[in-house]
Amino acid sequence: MQAAHINLLSFFYPIGNTPAAFLTQSIPPEQSVDVLLLGCGDVRSILFTAYMNQNNDHQTLDFTCCDIEAAIIARNVLLFTMISEDDVGVRDETLWNIYYHFYLDDESLASLLFQSQKLLAAASTLDHWHDSKYGRFLKFCDANTISGVKAIWNKWADSDGNAKTKAHHRKRFETELSLATDLDMGTGPNVTAVRSAGPLSIQAVREVSQVHADFWRFGVTTTDSKRITASTHPNPTFSSTASDNATIHYGTNPITGFHLATAYAPLTNDSPLRPMNDGIPQTGIVVQSAKTEFYSWVTAFQISIKKKLCFRFFAGDAMAFCHTLHRDDNNNWYHDMWHSKPIILDPVSYGAHGTAPVTFDVVDTSNLADHVGAVNLLVAAVPILSKSPCSTLYVETSLRHQETTEETVNALLCGNFQTIAFLFGVLPVEYWTNVSELGTTIDHTVDSFSSITKMQSGSARQLRSKMALKHCPTSDFTRAWHDHRMHVDPLELSRLLCNTYLAMFRNEDHAAMMASLISQKSINYTLQNSSKVQHNRGSFALLLRFLRERIETDWSNMMNKLIQKISEDQTLMFGRNYLQELFVYLYVFGVHHNTTYLPNPRMHQTAGVPIGPCLWKDVPPVVCITLKVPCSKLGVFTSLSKRELSTPPVRCTLNSLDRLTNSFSALNMSFGTMSSSGSRDDDDFRLRITEDDRGWSGKEPVLVSFLAPTWFVVRDFHKTLVSFGVVSTPLSTPTFVRALGDRLNVYQTTLGDKDHVFVTKHAPNLSGLPSLPNLGQSVASASSFRTTAEAVLTKPVPGNSEDPRVVFTATMSAASLSNITAHLDIIFADHKSLLTGGALVQIHQQSSFNINLTIGESPRRYLFRFPIPVLESRCRVRIARKSSYVEVVATALVPSAFAQRPDMVYLMFPEKSNDVLWNVPYTSSDYLPILDVAKKAEMQWLVTHISMMFSANERQMKRENRSAGAFFPVHDDLRTNFKDSLFTMFMNFSVPKGRRLRIFGINQPEDGGLHAIFFIQSLRLDLANATVLLDGAVLVLTDNVCENIRPFIAALSADANFRNIDVNADELKLWKHAIPAFAERCRSWKHLSTCEYKTQQRIPSSYAHGKQVICSCGNGKLPSSFIQGVPKWDMVKDYAVRVAISPVFPVPYVEALAGMDSTSRELSKVNVEACAFCRKTTDEIGTTLMRCGRCQNMKYCSKPCQKADWKRHKKICKPKTWVT
Structure with missing residues (x-):
């Protein structure tokens, strides 16, 4: 779950902006791999993985690809099918043109339209598709996905209709490109593309920026005038998305997904991926390098697809998809926040006898952590990571540089990084080892480059990081894989989780924001960070639900202490307003139910008279409120430019007559019409939404649904106000306060308004509350969670049916993990005798995670497997000789403690x-x-x-x-x-x-x-x-x-x-x-x-x-x-x-990297600014470039160049505006 936002400004990423990843590089070569790609994006990493695995006949690959945008999946399926049907070799430039060019020539457009018709013919129904020749290796997870993809293919097919249709499509396409250019906040070169050159990123600064500029100027990756002239048709795969509000991202650049080091490094004549570089300029070599790699990928893919590749596609919210990956028929999760269609996975693949994977050896989350928050992401993804020591969850994120490396990484997981990862049951591999195989040249180059060009003036420096998270390493020689179930004191845990809660909602801590503004140089960063709303109280409830399955404590006691601390907190300005939303989701997810927080609704109905939900026979503690917000009220959003609007967070609020206010930010929103079944006074009253695909461009109202406590709904049912509005942040308030007033309410009415407010047991189109995979235990006493982990004897005891048991207990401060105690009850008679006889008890470190314990001269040894690295020198042994138990207490250490191991x-x-x-x-x-x-x-x-x-x-x-x-x-x-x-x-x-x-x-x-x-x-x-x-x-x-x-x-x-x-x-x-x-x-x-x-x-x-x-x-x-x-x-x-x-590099969020003065010196010699028309640099013209006097963005070397470029530039040239 994540906080709700207005989605008028959403970017379409048809092409990836980071180099392709080798998705299976953590898995042994003979092991078949189930891969889940969350935020899958384009095909680059899949094709590169097929290229790297092309000679491996032992490994079959099953990819499940999830993306919020159906157009991404439509593009990828198009390319896969075209590759699979090309038996004689790659069709000249057609594949490249269709997938990477803004504008197409006649032949490429014809191929695209022909393939679109073939795909539409095969996709009449989900079953028909799976029975087709494509369905053998390309599968859709649900009917909604194939329906959305078909709609995209239909748009492509219709784009080449009559003259009027073509003109409409061209106008829309060029408007999108103009808008994208207008949204580009930078005036310098494309820094992102520099990353693609890897260790030669310094050498690539000038050319990759020029390729980006040329691509946005001509719409193709060539500067050949004949081919530019021939490419006149707008490519529908770049403009057709599921909604009209998606804008192609201004950083789109065909070469950024490739490994461009081959364009700069000297390669041998027999080298793989060697581009042809004779007689062409360096910018041409860069493009040729990307194409060479692309066609090598395609060739490998053609071989692999015949024997060992399978793909499954889902269009929708990544976290909701993760929560539905279990073999139940109805999970009651929506496809995404802005649609009301439930996720109903294909029962053939995902039913009780389905063969589609629901746990995965590799989960790659792209850069979703930056958008939805790393905590939200881990809560969804960790439960579906296969329980194998080589299974890997990849999290890619932009960490903001703080005063120390520790502060930098702690911000990611809303608390002490080591401790929160420990609670999740995963180990950040690079963090603990301080070893990365990933070269750091890129980070040095981008950081130095940004500093030189002043592109991040007023903003905090960013550290791009890709983390690998894995389960604790172990060996299956002596035991089956299992999760360590950790005992924690309820008071200690409540303190820690309260701090996590405050960190998740730090945007509501205005005192901290003001202190940051006073102390920090980066004002823009502070304002943006304080306006970044990623979590809602349902997010925190999901985290607690996840932790309840991993931690053994007196849960009821812990929850009461935690709720007390949260309720008494004074730091979050709106903390009390969201308490009821927290209580609602603690109940919904089965975390904690206390009638003090969600009392009997009948005890609170107005004057004791049944009204609203109290007329039902079965009155639940939680109901769903659906508010119909008239389209006429949405002008406050649509009247703003997308640059002014951004993506403001929104919420709903209930205000009672006695001024009690409860806010809710776990919203579902969709445009459409609503129908009902049953009477409002009956238990079976249901709502059904029929969506309007036009969305913001249509005339239908937006239907906003949220869960609320029944007791508060019925206490003043006809007079309680319900409103939909904007969350107050340092950026949203100045934007909307004049139009909406201090409360920032977009629309408000009373709960008794039967035309605009509907109260039901469940959300529209759903049949129940959301359910969760592998988290099925209901609220119960702490004793029902009792379990223990195994202490392994390195020398088994013949004929003994009992196993020794060890219980792990974590001791925590309010901020972090302090130590872990392994308690072992001695059950063997001879060992008990040795203990009572005063035998020496010794420990010996077997590995960074394992401690051996011996008693006297006995040949038997106990092996303690700790869930984090430990040091023998920082362990102490406690011995209870009469009670026959021993304990090993290991101090929780930082990574630097293991540097000499x-x-x-x-x-x-x-x-x-x-x-x-x-x-x-x-x-x-x-x-x-x-x-x-x-x-x-x-x-x-x-x-x-x-x-x-x-x-x-x-x-x-x-x-x-x-x-x-x-x-x-x-x-x-x-x-x-x-x-x-x-x-x-x-x-x-x-x-x-x-x-x-x-x-x-x-x-x-x-x-x-x-x-x-x-x-x-x-x-x-x-x-x-x-x-x-x-x-x-x-x-x-x-x-x-x-x-x-x-x-x-x-x-x-x-x-x-x-x-x-x-x-x-x-x-x-x-x-x-x-x-x-x-x-x-x-x-x-x-x-x-x-x-x-x-x-x-x-x-x-x-x-x-x-x-x-x-x-x-x-x-x-x-x-x-x-x-x-x-x-x-x-x-x-x-x-x-x-x-x-390979070289081994330090991990920048663990240890400070060395200052690269040489990098800065080299970059200072590179002139990265060039004329927007002729591309001459200041070095070449001998003077500085002149800015466009109107927009102050474009730069030219002369008036003739500015005049020659005006036809293109005037479409996007707007007076300079300043964003406050």
């Missing part, structure tokens, strides 16, 4: 089915572009990129060590040392100061010398992660291997291409964790039943010199002629394993 950089765990690579992405090295390192002058960017591995603190330590001298280092930091070794490998292979080296040994002089040897074959662009990787092989020198390769070792010592990298004991341990990860992430082979990881149940297999580090399953499984020029290679190749070595 070798096992917290690369985490990999053995599993019976597939080993889990927890925080390093899988890749398909063969399909990544190969960098031509021989072109040394063109590889200098790599020095800057690899240097970004070092955080600000690590760079400071390196400086201090250099000052102290090599023999007297001040710091001996594990991660800095490891990154230095990686830096040595990358630099000496790619941009060496002398001879290029390609063989590197990991040498520990004090522990046997050489432990492993890396052979580097090539340097590749890791497109998915905006970085690079070394593609090569590793030879681990076990005792057995060394016996057989002594001549090779002797020859190697004389090889000029070889260099030893000396490491200390701790760094060697880290390398022994890294090597299995490097091999696992790029493997194309299967682990054998005899795999050492499985037999020994640990990764790495051993730390000891000469012992196995990596399993032998991949030995010798290298591409032919993979490593060349190494003397006596045939002697060792059968022992070598392929690896992919």
Whole structure:
């Protein structure tokens, strides 16, 4: 659930504005994957995933794609069907033109219209579609979705009708483009597109901005005059949406979804994705790079679609869709906030015997967290994340820079980041490890670029982040997967949740806003942040419902304390007004029902006389009020320009005669007509809404429904006022107060107004209250939730039917998690005797999450699996010898506490089915572009990129060590040392100061010398992660291997291409964790039943010199002629394993990145401003550009250029206005 807003201004995103993601890079290659894409957008990530998986015959992919806009799904299905029918190869430029151009030539338009007719013919009904040739791999989740998509296809087909129809379509299309340009608040270049160039983003600044400008000028991705002239037909796929109020986003740019580093990096002649770049300007190479990648994706997709791809589509609200993903027939959720159609999923696929997935291995949420709030998103998405340690939930968001990194990330989850994630039962992988494979060059470039061009003047800096959230890592060798059910003290939990509540509704804390305005430089950000309303009280009730299933406490006691704290709060200006909405949804979602908060309605009816709902035989504590707001009242919104209007939050309010006010922001709104069945005085009184598809362009009223407490509705039924209005915020109040007055009410009447107010048991078109998946326990006593987690014996006890049990208890302050206590009752007689006899109880850290406990000399060990990383040194043991129990109390620590642990950089765990690579992405090295390192002058960017591995603190330590001298280092930091070794490998292979080296040994002089040897074959662009990787092989020198390769070792010592990298004991341990990860992430082979990881149940297999580090399953499984020029290679190749070595970057919301002065210096040399007509820069014309005197946006080098551009520019040129 989310707060309600006016949707007159909504953007249409037909093309993605971030580079394509490798959606399955967290999943082992032989595991079939169910993927859920929330806010799926265009096809880029799906096609890129198919490209990266094209040689993997073991993995089938099932994609469920959800987007609020049916036009997005219509476009994607169109492209998928056209690709699937192209048996002889890609149809020239047709696919590209239809999917990426504003304007089409005759041939492309004809192809589009022809395909639209074919799709319409197949989509007469949902069943007919599923029986068609397309239905084999393209499925719709419900009838409403296919109906909405059909409406879009019909618009496309009708766009090429008679002359009048064509003229109407053209006028509307050009009006949309003009409006989009007018809404573009920036006057500089397109910064977003720079991200697409990854590690070469600095080099891409000028060209990507020019491509964006040219695209909006010509509507195509070519500057060839003949092709521009031929492309005259407006592309209906860019203008036809489900509603007339959606505007194409002004940042739309065909190239932003691709990996543009290939346009700037020197690639070998045989490299994948190498664009043709002979004799064309750099802007042309950028476009050619995108097209080359697109057609490579298409070719791979054509192969994959025949055997291992399935797609399911849903058009509607992402969170409502998540809540309906269970096998019930009627969930009573609407498709979205602005429509009254219920979600009824296809019973064949989603019924009791359906085969469509309802839990997922990968859930990608795009950037929805920025729009709906991360808390709302996690409440909906976490329950449908499969209970597997490799299952991953991706959350992409723009974090606002605060004073500290801790404050920055805490704002995301409305509380202490670590603690709230812990309550959700997921671990933010990058946060805990402070390791990211995602290159940070992009963030440095965009941040520096924005600063230089002053594009964010008056606004807070943003930090773009993509987080991977996973379940706690474990092993299934000793137990089945389970959720840790945590015991929490009710008072402690109530304090913490009260703070979360206040943070969710901080926009109502006007005192805090004023303090922020006084203290912060960023006034615009403070005003915008205080006007950003994402949650309603139903959101908080859903959070509590989710937590109730995960936490064991005296729930009734906790809820009473929490409600008391919320009721007594004085910081939220409108907090008391929304209390009744909170009580309503606590009841609706089965969280808590207390007759003190929702009393018997019959006790409050006017003068004791039954009226309204009290005339019903069965009077529920909650009813639905539907208010008909006349169309004539909506002019307050429609009369404003979209730029002035924005998206103001709205609410409904009930005001009684004695001045009691209750507000409600969990609204459903739709335009249409209403019909009823039954009498208002009968229990079966129902409402049905028939929607008007014209929406804001029509004449029908807006029908607003909300749930309210029955007792308040009946107390002064005929006189209580009900109103629909705008929520007061620092931005909405100045906009509407003159037209609406201080209360900002758009429309008001009494509950007794039978023409405009309707009271029913359930919302229109629904048959009950919303239901939730996997959250079916009703309100009950705390004792009904009793359960325990397992404490695993590492050595089973034969013949003993009892299992030892451990109970976890979390201790919390008002703000954060303090510690976790694991309580173990000793049930074995011999262990009880050892305890009473005073035997020594010891703990030993097995891994970052696991603690072993032993009692005396007994061979049995208890393994405690904590749900967050812990340190043995910060654990204490409590022993009750007479009562026969022990407790391990682990302090909750911050990520920096684990910086010196070798096992917290690369985490990999053995599993019976597939080993889990927890925080390093899988890749398909063969399909990544190969960098031509021989072109040394063109590889200098790599020095800057690899240097970004070092955080600000690590760079400071390196400086201090250099000052102290090599023999007297001040710091001996594990991660800095490891990154230095990686830096040595990358630099000496790619941009060496002398001879290029390609063989590197990991040498520990004090522990046997050489432990492993890396052979580097090539340097590749890791497109998915905006970085690079070394593609090569590793030879681990076990005792057995060394016996057989002594001549090779002797020859190697004389090889000029070889260099030893000396490491200390701790760094060697880290390398022994890294090597299995490097091999696992790029493997194309299967682990054998005899795999050492499985037999020994640990990764790495051993730390000891000469012992196995990596399993032998991949030995010798290298591409032919993979490593060349190494003397006596045939002697060792059968022992070598392929690896992919990437830099490791700090996580910017955990640790401050190093200042990139060099980035700013490079960008300051790049002239990014150019004439809007001829594209000449100030460097080229030798003077500054002149602004358009009217709008102050467009810039020109001369009056002739301005005059030549006026025909286009006058459509969007408006006098400069200032937004307060």
